[in-house]
Amino acid sequence: MSEDTEAVDVIVVGAGLAGIACAYRLALAGRSVVLVERGTTAGSKNVSGGRLYTYALEAVEPGLTRAAPFERAVVREQIVMMDDDRSMTVSLAGPPAAAGDLPASVTVLRSRFDAWFADRAEAAGVMLATGIRVDSLLIEDGRVVGIMAGGEEMRAGVVVAADGVNSFLAREAGLVGELSAHAVGIGVKEVIALDAATIEDRFGVGPGEGAATLMLGCTAGVHGGAFLYTNSGSVSLGIVVSPDQMTASGTTTHGMLQALKAHPALRPLIAGGTTLEYAAHLVREDGWRGVPKRLARGGFLVTGEAAGFVLNLGYTVRGMDLALVSGVAAAEAIVAGGDLETAYRAALDRSGLPATMRAADGYADLMGIERLYRTYPGLVLDVVQSMFTVDARAPRPLRTQVRAAMRANHVPLRAVLRDGLVGVRSI
Amino acid sequence: MTGIYVFSEDPRLAAELATTAAALADEVHVVCLGADASRTLTATGATSVVVLEAAGAPRPEAYVAALAGLMRDRGADLLLVGATVTGWEVGARVAALLDSALVSEASVITALPDGAWQAERVMYAGGAVQTETWSGPGVVTVAPGRAVAAAVPGSASPVEVVAVDVDTRVRVVSRTARVRSGVDLASAARVVCVGMGLAEPGDLALAGDLADALDAEVACTRPVAEDRGLLPTERYIGISGAHVHPDLYVGLGVSGQVQHTVGFRDAKVVVGINTNPAAPLFAVCDYAVVGDAHEIVPLLAAAVRARH
Amino acid sequence: MCFKWVAAEGELRVDPATRAVDASSARRKISDYDRNTIEAARVAAGSIGSELVGLTFGGPDARTGIKDALARGVDRAVHVVADEGARADGHVTAHVLAAQVRRLEDVDLVLCTEGASDTYAHETGPRLGELLGWPVVTNVRELTVEGRTLRAVRVLGADLETVECDLPALVTVVPEVAPAPIPGLRSVLGAAKKPSEQVPVADLGLPAGAVTARTTVTSFLGYVAARRRVVLADGAAQDKVDALVAGLAQDGVLR
Numbered sequence: 009m010s011e012d013t014e015a016v017d018v019i020v021v022g023a024g025l026a027g028i029a030c031a032y033r034l035a036l037a038g039r040s041v042v043l044v045e046r047g048t049t050a051g052s053k054n055v056s057g058g059r060l061y062t063y064a065l066e067a068v069e070p071g072l073t074r075a076a077p078f079e080r081a082v083v084r085e086q087i088v089m090m091d092d093d094r095s096m097t098v099s100l101a102g103p104p105a106a107a108g109d110l111p112a113s114v115t116v117l118r119s120r121f122d123a124w125f126a127d128r129a130e131a132a133g134v135m136l137a138t139g140i141r142v143d144s145l146l147i148e149d150g151r152v153v154g155i156m157a158g159g160e161e162m163r164a165g166v167v168v169a170a171d172g173v174n175s176f177l178a179r180e181a182g183l184v185g186e187l188s189a190h191a192v193g194i195g196v197k198e199v200i201a202l203d204a205a206t207i208e209d210r211f212g213v214g215p216g217e218g219a220a221t222l223m224l225g226c227t228a229g230v231h232g233g234a235f236l237y238t239n240s241g242s243v244s245l246g247i248v249v250s251p252d253q254m255t256a257s258g259t260t261t262h263g264m265l266q267a268l269k270a271h272p273a274l275r276p277l278i279a280g281g282t283t284l285e286y287a288a289h290l291v292r293e294d295g296w297r298g299v300p301k302r303l304a305r306g307g308f309l310v311t312g313e314a315a316g317f318v319l320n321l322g323y324t325v326r327g328m329d330l331a332l333v334s335g336v337a338a339a340e341a342i343v344a345g346g347d348l349e350t351a352y353r354a355a356l357d358r359s360g361l362p363a364t365m366r367a368a369d370g371y372a373d374l375m376g377i378e379r380l381y382r383t384y385p386g387l388v389l390d391v392v393q394s395m396f397t398v399d400a401r402a403p404r405p406l407r408t409q410v411r412a413a414m415r416a417n418h419v420p421l422r423a424v425l426r427d428g429l430v431g432v433r434s435i
Numbered sequence: 436m437t438g439i440y441v442f443s444e445d446p447r448l449a450a451e452l453a454t455t456a457a458a459l460a461d462e463v464h465v466v467c468l469g470a471d472a473s474r475t476l477t478a479t480g481a482t483s484v485v486v487l488e489a490a491g492a493p494r495p496e497a498y499v500a501a502l503a504g505l506m507r508d509r510g511a512d513l514l515l516v517g518a519t520v521t522g523w524e525v526g527a528r529v530a531a532l533l534d535s536a537l538v539s540e541a542s543v544i545t546a547l548p549d550g551a552w553q554a555e556r557v558m559y560a561g562g563a564v565q566t567e568t569w570s571g572p573g574v575v576t577v578a579p580g581r582a583v584a585a586a587v588p589g590s591a592s593p594v595e596v597v598a599v600d601v602d603t604r605v606r607v608v609s610r611t612a613r614v615r616s617g618v619d620l621a622s623a624a625r626v627v628c629v630g631m632g633l634a635e636p637g638d639l640a641l642a643g644d645l646a647d648a649l650d651a652e653v654a655c656t657r658p659v660a661e662d663r664g665l666l667p668t669e670r671y672i673g674i675s676g677a678h679v680h681p682d683l684y685v686g687l688g689v690s691g692q693v694q695h696t697v698g699f700r701d702a703k704v705v706v707g708i709n710t711n712p713a714a715p716l717f718a719v720c721d722y723a724v725v726g727d728a729h730e731i732v733p734l735l736a737a738a739v740r741a742r743h
Numbered sequence: 744m745c746f747k748w749v750a751a752e753g754e755l756r757v758d759p760a761t762r763a764v765d766a767s768s769a770r771r772k773i774s775d776y777d778r779n780t781i782e783a784a785r786v787a788a789g790s791i792g793s794e795l796v797g798l799t800f801g802g803p804d805a806r807t808g809i810k811d812a813l814a815r816g817v818d819r820a821v822h823v824v825a826d827e828g829a830r831a832d833g834h835v836t837a838h839v840l841a842a843q844v845r846r847l848e849d850v851d852l853v854l855c856t857e858g859a860s861d862t863y864a865h866e867t868g869p870r871l872g873e874l875l876g877w878p879v880v881t882n883v884r885e886l887t888v889e890g891r892t893l894r895a896v897r898v899l900g901a902d903l904e905t906v907e908c909d910l911p912a913l914v915t916v917v918p919e920v921a922p923a924p925i926p927g928l929r930s931v932l933g934a935a936k937k938p939s940e941q942v943p944v945a946d947l948g949l950p951a952g953a954v955t956a957r958t959t960v961t962s963f964l965g966y967v968a969a970r971r972r973v974v975l976a977d978g979a980a981q982d983k984v985d986a987l988v989a990g991l992a993q994d995g996v997l998r
């Protein structure tokens with residue numbers, strides 16, 4: 009081992025989007041950076057639904073979106089409300105984007121996307137070490153001075169924890185405590201192969217274009233929802249739910265996903281597809297409240313989902329964009345020098361991340377409403393179904409129909425009003 | 436068409452190859468080393484037996500150039516070689532000297548109408564089957580047990596002795612036998628297979644007891660034999676070990692990598708006992724018992740005995 | 744030493760109806776036992792104070808494998824980049840590797856593995872040795888070099904055979920020759936600093952006959968197991984055993 013890797017400016021732990029973005033920006037700024045990832049390749053262990061907002065890629069480096077190997081540009085948004093066998097879909101297709109416009113969001117497959125991103129970071133000078141698991145921090149005189157991995161120690165001026173949800177490095181550094189069960193949801197996801205033409209046909213999109221479908225009412229009453237995103241030659245189907253209610257629901261996340269695949273609304277969309285991979289992963293769902301009071305200490309800072317930077321809005325999860333911009337902010341803080349915490353907070357504020365997360369904070373309350381996950385989808389479906397039911401009888405006024413549906417679903421008007429108030433406040 | 440040549444340092448395997456060759460061509464020449472081997476091989480009904488003779492007692496690998504020369508001189512179409520460790524080397528080196536095709540461990544060999552050849556072999560240790568064709572000279576290795584040794588009563592093939600030069604650059608210093616149990620797994624009706632999940636020294640007794648109850652042979656996976664040395668190497672099943680075709684295979688703590696499972700594909704009924712419900716073995720099982728072998732095996736042995 | 748970059752056999756997808764095999768989503772890896780060979784070669788090279796060159800012939804994606812091989816202890820890597828679309832069989836592979844070995848000067852010893860995890864042909868090593876005109880020693884589980892003499896213990900079925908020969912030589916090894924340790928942080932980082940070279944096949948100046956496959960693949964079909972897969976996962980151990988014995992009795996496989 010030559011002298012020059014004995015100590016480096018920065019060690020970044022975790023080659024997810026936060027870690028790669030941070031390492032990449034540091035390398036571009038001329039710092040020596042080691043990026044350590046336990047998976048055999050960057051992205052091999054990472055689970056995402058796969059919808060990525062491109063503003064964040066542009067924040068890493070203008071023009072990055074164009075260069076990135078994304079799957080499809082999202083041009084169609086769909087929300088599906090379902091109960092056991094009915095469903096109602098709201099589908100929104102925007103006006104066609106002007107040629108040359110960047111799509112606002114794209115779908116990605118992490119194994120491909122992260123590997124590409126890590127390659128790019130390596131080309132910029134990042135020293136990437138895959139297949140290496142960091143076991144602990146090296147702390148001397150109250151300052152983090154390096155890491156230990158497989159019995160080897162490596163020193164650095166700053167260690168960045170970008171090790172994802174449930175970061176044990178942030179815990180070891182004393183910035184966060186144990187995660188509570190309420191703080192995390194569990195996500196399961198399948199990638200199902202379908203050929204491009206079939207996807208374009210079934211989702212009504214053109215070549216290179218994709219759809220993002222979010223589903224409510226398919227989680228056996230448990231907090232959460234499901235997503236279906238189109239990739240080039242596959243679709244990503246997943247469910248994110250709160251584990252603390254799972255036992256009561258009498259089913260498993262795997263069982264929910266299988267039931268969803270058999271649902272009449274979904275079955276035709278995935279018919280004939282073969283499952284390529286199945287993965288399960290945790291995801292933070294405590295929003296801004298889950299972000300630790302301190303994000304840095306001497307020689308150490310935490311970024312990405314390790315720092316709680318993820319928004320689980322029940323029907324959709326935003327973690328990748330926040331990982332990217334927070335990784336950039338971490339790099340900027342290190343380059344700026346001085347007190348890490350101060351520099352990091354300032355860089356984060358410039359990125360707009362804290363404001364975004366605070367604005368969404370009320371969602372947790374909204375998402376806390378039990379009725380959202382079974383009762384309301386059923387209620388809406390009852391109302392709409394009665395609207396479409398035509399027989400010899402005279403149609404009843406809509407108001408009457410809604411009340412009947414509420415009675416049938418055992419929802420008192422008071423509860424609806426209260427939930428509505430929470431909803432309005434939260435947005 | 437000048438016929439097929441067959442070679443193996445093991446006369447029994449050479450006789451099997453003669454059977455395979457006879458189904459493919461009218462003319463079959465058996466090449467062997469030394470007069471002893473030629474005596475059994477003249478009774479195979481082969482067109483001729485060619486004895487390569489050299490001074491001293493050279494190792495079989497020393498005859499590679501001589502064998503290639505013979506093939507070239509006689510314009511042989513095809514050389515079948517017994518797929519042993521020695522045969523792999525001899526076959527590949529002859530193919531290199533002839534600049535010819537080689538198909539390793541072919542399961543099916545076909546003579547195509549236009550004089551070309553076709554052979555099937557497994558790839559990815561049994562994950563796939565590949566069919567290859569070639570024309571011109573070729574070498575094919577064939578595993579033992581693919582054919583019944585040719586024995587044509589009353590036949591006496593003409594024997595031709597050819598004096599050859601050998602390659603003595605590799606010198607044998609010594610040869611020792613490893614522990615052998617003399618077991619013939621290939622003919623076992625029931626097999627209890629020990630995997631690394633049941634490979635602590637004390638565990639062997641458990642497997643032995645179940646084998647006793649079932650009247651089965653004890654077999655194992657490669658690491659149990661080669662890494663742990665718990666059982667003799669001729670007891671391991673798989674692509675590089677024994678191929679078995681019992682009525683019943685019971686895998687105890689076997690993960691079920693294809694390199695192993697390919698060895699018992701022809702078993703009538705396959706049982707797996709493994710703690711991991713996602714063990715690949717369960718995908719190729721008739722009965723997948725999810726559980727600790729330490730717990731299941733004694734119960735199973737007792738339940739089987741209770742039926743007697 | 745020669746190592747091969749192959750698709751992970753456990754990740755091939757087989758269409759149960761057509762048996763068509765899709766390897767596109769399978770991860771790639773250094774052929775399993777080649778990792779043991781790298782370690783054996785590292786030890787052997789160290790014992791005679793030689794540089795260890797890792798040699799691979801494969802498509803552009805073998806680049807990742809090069810990094811892995813360097814991390815595992817190869818001092819320098821040469822990647823002969825296969826022509827897109829051209830198929831390599833044992834004949835082509837051996838000619839390409841032989842040409843590249845000749846281009847390296849002063850080679851004492853070439854190690855291959857007994858068989859690769861995709862082909863498991865036991866072919867490349869001995870073919871290569873023959874093309875180089877060197878003595879060949881196969882299936883080796885112990886290897887020592889003293890001066891210009893190589894001594895090896897071969898595994899021949901149930902026998903062990905000890906042989907000797909002079910260098911240069913070609914040796915194929917079985918995995919038991921050495922364990923394959925997982926490379927640590929420094930080794931992995933150090934890999935990026937080691938030299939590696941990419942050589943297009945065309946640069947080897949081989950005649951067309953040497954790079955034209957002798958065999959043509961006419962079909963490639965995946966294996967589909969036709970087993971019943973009765974899962975006995977729930978309940979007490981005794982219940983599972985009873986269900987199993989009842990099933991086996993019905994199948995008529997108990998004595």
Ligand SMILES: Cc1cc2nc3c(=O)[nH]c(=O)nc-3n(C[C@H](O)[C@H](O)[C@H](O)COP(=O)(O)OP(=O)(O)OC[C@H]3O[C@@H](n4cnc5c(N)ncnc54)[C@H](O)[C@@H]3O)c2cc1C
Nearest residue numbers: 022024025026046056057058059142172195312313327328
């Ligand atoms: C089912 C599901 C669906 C989701 N859908 C979306 C979506 O559609 N859009 C979106 O934006 N977000 C989504 N998310 C959230 C998003 O995936 C994460 O928030 C995001 O990946 C976090 O990025 P990160 O870089 O912080 O961490 P990660 O991507 O988790 O990366 C952390 C990395 O650190 C490595 N690591 C961990 N510990 C160690 C160690 N000790 N040593 C070395 N390496 C280590 C890991 O292997 C990993 O590669 C989803 C999450 C789930 C679970």
Ligand SMILES: Cc1cc2nc3c(=O)[nH]c(=O)nc-3n(C[C@H](O)[C@H](O)[C@H](O)COP(=O)(O)OP(=O)(O)OC[C@H]3O[C@@H](n4cnc5c(N)ncnc54)[C@H](O)[C@@H]3O)c2cc1C
Nearest residue numbers: 630631632656657673674675676688690694695709710728
């Ligand atoms: C080219 C090549 C050729 C090979 N040839 C062969 C060959 O011919 N034959 C061969 O066998 N292998 C061969 N292998 C090796 C093969 O790939 C596997 O590594 C090997 O078969 C695994 O052996 P195993 O199942 O015993 O061990 P492991 O893979 O370690 O599996 C142990 C299993 O035991 C289970 N287990 C653990 N504890 C318990 C318990 N208490 N009760 C029940 N289950 C438990 C575990 O869940 C696990 O599934 C070859 C490999 C290569 C690359």
Ligand SMILES: Nc1ncnc2c1ncn2[C@@H]1O[C@H](COP(=O)(O)O)[C@@H](O)[C@H]1O
Nearest residue numbers: 745746800856858859862864865866867
């Ligand atoms: N394309 C290749 N590049 C480098 N080495 C190879 C290649 N193909 C085979 N080998 C070597 O030869 C061994 C045996 O391969 P095979 O004869 O195909 O089973 C492999 O394990 C490697 O050591």
